Amino acid sequence: xxxxxxxxxxLSAWDTGRFWGRxxxxxxxxxxxxxxxxxxxxxxxxxxxxxxxxxxxxxxEREVPGDPVQRRVQELKRYTQQxxxxxxxxxxxxxxxxxxxxxxxxxxINKPYGLPVHGGPGVKSCISDxxxxxAKMLYGNKAEPLHLCHRLDKETTGVMVLARAKEVAHRVHxxxxxxxxxxKYWAICVGVPIHSxxxxxxxxxxxxxxxxxxxxxxxxxxxxxxxxxxxxxVRPNRHAHVAVTRYQVLSSTLSCALLExxxxxxxxxxxxxxxxxxxxCPVLGDHKYSDWNKLAPQKLSVGILKKLGLEKTKTRYxxxxxxxxxxxxxxxxxxxxELNLVCKLPKFFVRSLSHLKLEIPEKD
Numbered sequence: 001x002x003x004x005x006x007x008x009x010x011l012s013a014w015d016t017g018r019f020w021g022r023x024x025x026x027x028x029x030x031x032x033x034x035x036x037x038x039x040x041x042x043x044x045x046x047x048x049x050x051x052x053x054x055x056x057x058x059x060x061e062r063e064v065p066g067d068p069v070q071r072r073v074q075e076l077k078r079y080t081q082q083x084x085x086x087x088x089x090x091x092x093x094x095x096x097x098x099x100x101x102x103x104x105x106x107x108x109i110n111k112p113y114g115l116p117v118h119g120g121p122g123v124k125s126c127i128s129d130x131x132x133x134x135a136k137m138l139y140g141n142k143a144e145p146l147h148l149c150h151r152l153d154k155e156t157t158g159v160m161v162l163a164r165a166k167e168v169a170h171r172v173h174x175x176x177x178x179x180x181x182x183x184k185y186w187a188i189c190v191g192v193p194i195h196s197x198x199x200x201x202x203x204x205x206x207x208x209x210x211x212x213x214x215x216x217x218x219x220x221x222x223x224x225x226x227x228x229x230x231x232x233x234v235r236p237n238r239h240a241h242v243a244v245t246r247y248q249v250l251s252s253t254l255s256c257a258l259l260e261x262x263x264x265x266x267x268x269x270x271x272x273x274x275x276x277x278x279x280x281c282p283v284l285g286d287h288k289y290s291d292w293n294k295l296a297p298q299k300l301s302v303g304i305l306k307k308l309g310l311e312k313t314k315t316r317y318x319x320x321x322x323x324x325x326x327x328x329x330x331x332x333x334x335x336x337x338e339l340n341l342v343c344k345l346p347k348f349f350v351r352s353l354s355h356l357k358l359e360i361p362e363k364d
Contacts (some may be wrong), residue, residue: 073317092133101341105332107162110343114318116154140331150176158324159343182328185261188321188352191255191281197248200274203240204267215295218269220277243267245274251359255303258358284321307355321349
Protein backbone atom coordinates (compact mmCIF):
# COMPACT_ATOMS: atom_id res chain seq x y z
CA UNK A 1 0.00 0.00 0.00
CA UNK A 2 2.80 2.46 0.94
CA UNK A 3 4.73 1.41 -2.16
CA UNK A 4 1.81 2.10 -4.43
CA UNK A 5 1.28 5.51 -2.76
CA UNK A 6 4.93 6.36 -3.28
CA UNK A 7 4.68 5.38 -6.93
CA UNK A 8 1.58 7.54 -7.39
CA UNK A 9 3.30 10.49 -5.70
CA UNK A 10 6.44 10.06 -7.78
CA LEU A 11 4.30 9.79 -10.98
CA SER A 12 2.45 12.97 -10.04
CA ALA A 13 5.68 14.75 -9.40
CA TRP A 14 7.05 13.55 -12.75
CA ASP A 15 3.89 14.71 -14.59
CA THR A 16 3.99 18.03 -12.79
CA GLY A 17 7.62 18.55 -13.72
CA ARG A 18 6.88 17.67 -17.33
CA PHE A 19 3.95 20.15 -17.39
CA TRP A 20 6.01 23.01 -15.96
CA GLY A 21 8.88 22.13 -18.24
CA ARG A 22 6.63 22.42 -21.31
CA UNK A 23 5.12 25.61 -19.94
CA UNK A 24 8.58 27.07 -19.46
CA UNK A 25 9.59 26.18 -23.04
CA UNK A 26 6.37 27.74 -24.38
CA UNK A 27 6.88 30.93 -22.38
CA UNK A 28 10.51 31.06 -23.50
CA UNK A 29 9.42 30.72 -27.15
CA UNK A 30 6.87 33.50 -26.76
CA UNK A 31 9.46 35.74 -25.14
CA UNK A 32 11.91 34.98 -27.93
CA UNK A 33 9.26 35.75 -30.54
CA UNK A 34 8.36 39.01 -28.81
CA UNK A 35 12.03 39.92 -28.60
CA UNK A 36 12.49 39.10 -32.29
CA UNK A 37 9.44 41.19 -33.20
CA UNK A 38 10.69 44.09 -31.11
CA UNK A 39 14.17 43.85 -32.61
CA UNK A 40 14.44 46.08 -35.74
CA UNK A 41 14.91 44.22 -39.02
CA UNK A 42 18.24 44.52 -40.75
CA UNK A 43 18.53 46.19 -44.15
CA UNK A 44 18.97 42.78 -45.77
CA UNK A 45 15.81 41.39 -44.13
CA UNK A 46 13.81 44.46 -45.19
CA UNK A 47 15.05 44.09 -48.75
CA UNK A 48 14.16 40.39 -48.79
CA UNK A 49 10.66 41.09 -47.46
CA UNK A 50 10.11 43.80 -50.06
CA UNK A 51 11.39 41.52 -52.83
CA UNK A 52 9.04 38.75 -51.70
CA UNK A 53 6.06 41.11 -51.73
CA UNK A 54 6.94 42.35 -55.23
CA UNK A 55 7.26 38.79 -56.52
CA UNK A 56 3.91 37.92 -54.96
CA UNK A 57 2.32 40.98 -56.63
CA UNK A 58 3.86 40.10 -60.01
CA UNK A 59 2.59 36.54 -59.67
CA UNK A 60 -0.95 37.87 -59.09
CA GLU A 61 -0.67 40.17 -62.12
CA ARG A 62 0.53 37.27 -64.28
CA GLU A 63 -2.54 35.24 -63.40
CA VAL A 64 -4.70 35.01 -66.52
CA PRO A 65 -8.40 35.67 -65.78
CA GLY A 66 -10.82 33.10 -67.10
CA ASP A 67 -13.25 35.70 -68.43
CA PRO A 68 -12.25 37.13 -71.86
CA VAL A 69 -13.41 40.66 -70.96
CA GLN A 70 -11.30 40.71 -67.80
CA ARG A 71 -8.37 39.40 -69.84
CA ARG A 72 -8.83 42.36 -72.19
CA VAL A 73 -8.99 44.80 -69.25
CA GLN A 74 -5.75 43.34 -67.92
CA GLU A 75 -4.16 43.67 -71.37
CA LEU A 76 -5.18 47.34 -71.62
CA LYS A 77 -3.73 48.07 -68.19
CA ARG A 78 -0.46 46.38 -69.14
CA TYR A 79 -0.43 48.12 -72.54
CA THR A 80 -0.86 51.56 -70.95
CA GLN A 81 2.03 50.88 -68.55
CA GLN A 82 4.23 49.57 -71.35
CA UNK A 83 3.59 52.66 -73.47
CA UNK A 84 5.64 54.67 -71.00
CA UNK A 85 8.68 52.45 -71.57
CA UNK A 86 8.49 52.08 -75.35
CA UNK A 87 11.48 53.32 -77.35
CA UNK A 88 10.67 56.43 -79.47
CA UNK A 89 11.50 54.54 -82.68
CA UNK A 90 9.08 51.73 -81.84
CA UNK A 91 6.34 54.20 -80.91
CA UNK A 92 6.91 56.18 -84.11
CA UNK A 93 6.57 53.02 -86.20
CA UNK A 94 3.30 52.23 -84.47
CA UNK A 95 1.94 55.72 -85.23
CA UNK A 96 3.19 55.45 -88.81
CA UNK A 97 1.20 52.26 -89.31
CA UNK A 98 -1.92 54.06 -88.06
CA UNK A 99 -1.70 57.08 -90.39
CA UNK A 100 -5.16 58.08 -91.66
CA UNK A 101 -4.08 60.75 -94.15
CA UNK A 102 -0.86 62.24 -95.48
CA UNK A 103 -0.23 65.07 -97.94
CA UNK A 104 2.28 67.88 -98.49
CA UNK A 105 0.89 69.86 -95.54
CA UNK A 106 -0.61 67.44 -93.02
CA UNK A 107 -0.16 64.07 -91.37
CA UNK A 108 -3.25 62.70 -89.62
CA ILE A 109 -2.73 59.88 -87.11
CA ASN A 110 -4.94 57.54 -85.11
CA LYS A 111 -4.04 58.44 -81.54
CA PRO A 112 -3.89 55.29 -79.37
CA TYR A 113 -5.35 54.97 -75.89
CA GLY A 114 -3.16 55.89 -72.91
CA LEU A 115 -0.59 57.95 -74.83
CA PRO A 116 -0.35 61.57 -73.61
CA VAL A 117 0.12 64.40 -76.11
CA HIS A 118 2.41 66.47 -73.89
CA GLY A 119 4.95 65.57 -71.23
CA GLY A 120 4.52 66.09 -67.50
CA PRO A 121 5.25 64.55 -64.08
CA GLY A 122 5.65 60.79 -64.42
CA VAL A 123 5.38 60.89 -68.24
CA LYS A 124 8.23 59.13 -70.04
CA SER A 125 6.75 58.96 -73.54
CA CYS A 126 4.43 61.42 -75.28
CA ILE A 127 3.49 62.32 -78.83
CA SER A 128 5.25 65.72 -78.82
CA ASP A 129 8.58 64.05 -77.97
CA UNK A 130 8.48 61.61 -80.89
CA UNK A 131 7.42 64.07 -83.62
CA UNK A 132 11.05 64.56 -84.83
CA UNK A 133 11.51 60.77 -85.12
CA UNK A 134 8.21 60.30 -86.96
CA ALA A 135 9.09 63.11 -89.40
CA LYS A 136 12.41 61.46 -90.24
CA MET A 137 10.68 58.12 -90.82
CA LEU A 138 8.22 59.75 -93.22
CA TYR A 139 10.36 62.35 -95.02
CA GLY A 140 14.03 61.51 -94.43
CA ASN A 141 16.75 62.47 -91.96
CA LYS A 142 16.72 66.17 -92.88
CA ALA A 143 12.99 66.58 -92.32
CA GLU A 144 11.72 69.28 -89.98
CA PRO A 145 9.90 67.90 -86.91
CA LEU A 146 6.13 67.64 -87.24
CA HIS A 147 3.98 70.12 -85.32
CA LEU A 148 0.90 69.63 -83.16
CA CYS A 149 -2.27 71.35 -84.41
CA HIS A 150 -4.52 70.49 -81.44
CA ARG A 151 -4.60 68.05 -78.53
CA LEU A 152 -6.57 65.12 -77.16
CA ASP A 153 -6.72 63.81 -73.60
CA LYS A 154 -4.39 60.95 -72.73
CA GLU A 155 -7.29 58.49 -72.53
CA THR A 156 -9.08 59.73 -75.68
CA THR A 157 -8.52 57.89 -78.95
CA GLY A 158 -9.02 58.87 -82.59
CA VAL A 159 -8.27 61.53 -85.20
CA MET A 160 -5.31 63.79 -84.48
CA VAL A 161 -3.86 66.32 -86.94
CA LEU A 162 -0.14 67.10 -87.29
CA ALA A 163 1.42 69.65 -89.64
CA ARG A 164 4.68 69.52 -91.58
CA ALA A 165 5.37 73.26 -91.21
CA LYS A 166 4.92 75.61 -88.29
CA GLU A 167 2.90 78.06 -90.43
CA VAL A 168 0.44 75.33 -91.42
CA ALA A 169 0.10 74.22 -87.78
CA HIS A 170 -0.72 77.81 -86.80
CA ARG A 171 -3.32 78.02 -89.60
CA VAL A 172 -5.02 74.78 -88.52
CA HIS A 173 -4.91 75.86 -84.86
CA UNK A 174 -6.73 79.09 -85.83
CA UNK A 175 -9.38 77.02 -87.65
CA UNK A 176 -9.97 75.05 -84.43
CA UNK A 177 -9.96 78.23 -82.34
CA UNK A 178 -12.49 80.00 -84.58
CA UNK A 179 -14.77 76.94 -84.63
CA UNK A 180 -14.35 76.27 -88.35
CA UNK A 181 -13.46 72.59 -87.84
CA UNK A 182 -16.39 70.19 -87.57
CA UNK A 183 -15.65 67.60 -84.86
CA LYS A 184 -17.58 64.47 -84.02
CA TYR A 185 -16.88 62.21 -81.06
CA TRP A 186 -18.48 58.93 -80.07
CA ALA A 187 -18.91 58.06 -76.41
CA ILE A 188 -20.53 55.30 -74.39
CA CYS A 189 -22.23 56.87 -71.40
CA VAL A 190 -23.59 55.39 -68.19
CA GLY A 191 -27.29 56.19 -68.12
CA VAL A 192 -29.52 57.48 -70.92
CA PRO A 193 -30.23 61.20 -71.56
CA ILE A 194 -33.88 62.20 -71.09
CA HIS A 195 -33.96 63.78 -74.56
CA SER A 196 -32.57 61.86 -77.53
CA UNK A 197 -30.89 64.97 -78.94
CA UNK A 198 -30.12 68.46 -77.75
CA UNK A 199 -27.60 71.23 -77.05
CA UNK A 200 -25.77 71.68 -73.76
CA UNK A 201 -24.91 75.36 -73.35
CA UNK A 202 -23.39 75.68 -69.87
CA UNK A 203 -20.12 77.55 -69.10
CA UNK A 204 -17.27 75.57 -67.53
CA UNK A 205 -14.80 76.62 -64.85
CA UNK A 206 -11.91 74.92 -63.04
CA UNK A 207 -12.28 74.60 -59.27
CA UNK A 208 -10.43 72.99 -56.38
CA UNK A 209 -12.26 70.11 -54.75
CA UNK A 210 -12.16 70.07 -50.94
CA UNK A 211 -12.30 66.39 -50.05
CA UNK A 212 -10.15 63.55 -48.82
CA UNK A 213 -7.80 64.29 -51.71
CA UNK A 214 -7.33 67.93 -52.71
CA UNK A 215 -7.52 68.13 -56.49
CA UNK A 216 -8.75 70.35 -59.32
CA UNK A 217 -11.59 69.58 -61.68
CA UNK A 218 -13.49 71.33 -64.42
CA UNK A 219 -17.12 71.88 -63.48
CA UNK A 220 -20.24 73.75 -64.58
CA UNK A 221 -20.76 77.44 -63.90
CA UNK A 222 -24.36 77.97 -65.10
CA UNK A 223 -25.78 81.44 -65.76
CA UNK A 224 -29.16 80.41 -64.35
CA UNK A 225 -30.45 78.94 -61.10
CA UNK A 226 -33.80 77.77 -59.77
CA UNK A 227 -35.47 79.86 -57.05
CA UNK A 228 -39.00 79.05 -55.79
CA UNK A 229 -39.67 77.04 -58.91
CA UNK A 230 -38.61 79.88 -61.21
CA UNK A 231 -35.53 80.18 -63.41
CA UNK A 232 -33.44 83.16 -62.39
CA UNK A 233 -30.50 84.59 -64.36
CA VAL A 234 -27.30 85.08 -62.36
CA ARG A 235 -24.16 87.09 -63.06
CA PRO A 236 -21.70 85.00 -65.16
CA ASN A 237 -18.46 84.00 -63.46
CA ARG A 238 -15.65 86.00 -65.08
CA HIS A 239 -13.33 82.97 -64.92
CA ALA A 240 -15.79 80.64 -66.65
CA HIS A 241 -15.42 79.61 -70.30
CA VAL A 242 -18.31 79.47 -72.75
CA ALA A 243 -18.93 75.79 -73.58
CA VAL A 244 -21.45 74.42 -76.07
CA THR A 245 -21.96 70.77 -77.03
CA ARG A 246 -24.47 69.17 -79.40
CA TYR A 247 -25.38 65.55 -78.68
CA GLN A 248 -27.47 62.83 -80.25
CA VAL A 249 -28.30 59.34 -78.96
CA LEU A 250 -27.31 56.79 -81.61
CA SER A 251 -28.27 53.66 -79.66
CA SER A 252 -29.46 52.95 -76.12
CA THR A 253 -30.57 50.32 -73.63
CA LEU A 254 -32.12 50.80 -70.19
CA SER A 255 -28.74 51.45 -68.54
CA CYS A 256 -26.41 53.01 -71.12
CA ALA A 257 -26.20 54.74 -74.48
CA LEU A 258 -23.94 55.42 -77.46
CA LEU A 259 -23.79 59.16 -78.13
CA GLU A 260 -22.48 61.27 -80.99
CA UNK A 261 -21.05 64.52 -79.66
CA UNK A 262 -20.23 67.71 -81.54
CA UNK A 263 -18.27 70.21 -79.43
CA UNK A 264 -18.89 73.72 -80.78
CA UNK A 265 -16.29 75.17 -78.40
CA UNK A 266 -13.04 73.62 -77.20
CA UNK A 267 -12.85 73.90 -73.42
CA UNK A 268 -10.67 71.49 -71.44
CA UNK A 269 -12.58 68.25 -70.64
CA UNK A 270 -15.73 69.85 -72.08
CA UNK A 271 -17.42 66.67 -73.31
CA UNK A 272 -16.73 64.74 -70.13
CA UNK A 273 -18.01 67.56 -67.90
CA UNK A 274 -21.14 68.24 -69.97
CA UNK A 275 -22.06 64.55 -69.99
CA UNK A 276 -21.31 63.91 -66.32
CA UNK A 277 -22.68 67.09 -64.72
CA UNK A 278 -24.94 68.44 -67.45
CA UNK A 279 -26.77 65.29 -68.57
CA UNK A 280 -25.99 63.16 -65.51
CA CYS A 281 -24.63 60.48 -67.84
CA PRO A 282 -20.83 60.21 -67.37
CA VAL A 283 -18.64 58.58 -69.99
CA LEU A 284 -18.02 54.89 -69.33
CA GLY A 285 -14.59 54.58 -67.72
CA ASP A 286 -14.40 58.24 -66.65
CA HIS A 287 -13.03 57.85 -63.14
CA LYS A 288 -12.41 61.59 -62.72
CA TYR A 289 -15.81 63.06 -63.51
CA SER A 290 -18.19 60.33 -62.35
CA ASP A 291 -18.09 61.81 -58.85
CA TRP A 292 -17.45 65.43 -57.88
CA ASN A 293 -16.25 65.03 -54.30
CA LYS A 294 -13.63 62.33 -54.70
CA LEU A 295 -11.21 60.61 -57.03
CA ALA A 296 -12.32 56.99 -57.11
CA PRO A 297 -13.10 54.24 -59.62
CA GLN A 298 -16.39 54.77 -61.43
CA LYS A 299 -19.36 53.11 -59.74
CA LEU A 300 -21.30 50.88 -62.13
CA SER A 301 -24.58 49.04 -61.66
CA VAL A 302 -24.62 45.28 -61.19
CA GLY A 303 -26.32 44.99 -64.59
CA ILE A 304 -23.54 46.82 -66.47
CA LEU A 305 -20.81 44.94 -64.59
CA LYS A 306 -22.48 41.66 -65.47
CA LYS A 307 -22.78 42.59 -69.16
CA LEU A 308 -19.13 43.62 -69.29
CA GLY A 309 -18.10 40.51 -67.33
CA LEU A 310 -16.26 42.79 -64.93
CA GLU A 311 -15.68 42.42 -61.21
CA LYS A 312 -16.50 45.44 -59.05
CA THR A 313 -12.91 45.60 -57.79
CA LYS A 314 -11.59 45.83 -61.37
CA THR A 315 -13.56 48.88 -62.54
CA ARG A 316 -10.53 51.13 -62.02
CA TYR A 317 -8.94 49.50 -65.07
CA UNK A 318 -11.92 50.24 -67.31
CA UNK A 319 -10.71 52.59 -70.11
CA UNK A 320 -12.39 55.85 -71.04
CA UNK A 321 -14.83 55.22 -73.90
CA UNK A 322 -14.42 58.52 -75.73
CA UNK A 323 -13.30 58.49 -79.36
CA UNK A 324 -12.57 61.33 -81.82
CA UNK A 325 -14.43 59.72 -84.70
CA UNK A 326 -14.43 62.42 -87.38
CA UNK A 327 -12.87 65.78 -88.28
CA UNK A 328 -13.83 67.92 -91.27
CA UNK A 329 -11.14 70.49 -92.11
CA UNK A 330 -11.94 73.36 -94.49
CA UNK A 331 -9.50 74.03 -97.39
CA UNK A 332 -6.15 75.34 -96.15
CA UNK A 333 -5.46 77.17 -99.42
CA UNK A 334 -7.27 78.12 -102.62
CA UNK A 335 -6.02 75.03 -104.44
CA UNK A 336 -6.77 72.57 -101.63
CA UNK A 337 -10.03 70.78 -100.83
CA GLU A 338 -12.05 70.07 -97.71
CA LEU A 339 -10.70 67.10 -95.76
CA ASN A 340 -13.11 64.60 -94.24
CA LEU A 341 -11.09 62.47 -91.81
CA VAL A 342 -12.71 59.43 -90.23
CA CYS A 343 -11.14 57.05 -87.70
CA LYS A 344 -12.53 53.62 -86.85
CA LEU A 345 -13.29 52.69 -83.26
CA PRO A 346 -10.63 50.92 -81.15
CA LYS A 347 -11.20 47.24 -80.46
CA PHE A 348 -12.00 47.68 -76.75
CA PHE A 349 -14.72 50.20 -77.67
CA VAL A 350 -16.30 47.82 -80.19
CA ARG A 351 -16.21 44.96 -77.67
CA SER A 352 -17.95 47.10 -75.05
CA LEU A 353 -20.66 48.05 -77.55
CA SER A 354 -21.24 44.37 -78.27
CA HIS A 355 -21.40 43.36 -74.60
CA LEU A 356 -23.72 46.24 -73.73
CA LYS A 357 -25.99 45.45 -76.71
CA LEU A 358 -25.47 48.88 -78.26
CA GLU A 359 -25.66 49.03 -82.05
CA ILE A 360 -23.34 50.92 -84.36
CA PRO A 361 -25.48 52.94 -86.79
CA GLU A 362 -25.27 52.03 -90.45
CA LYS A 363 -23.32 54.31 -92.73
CA ASP A 364 -25.33 56.75 -94.83
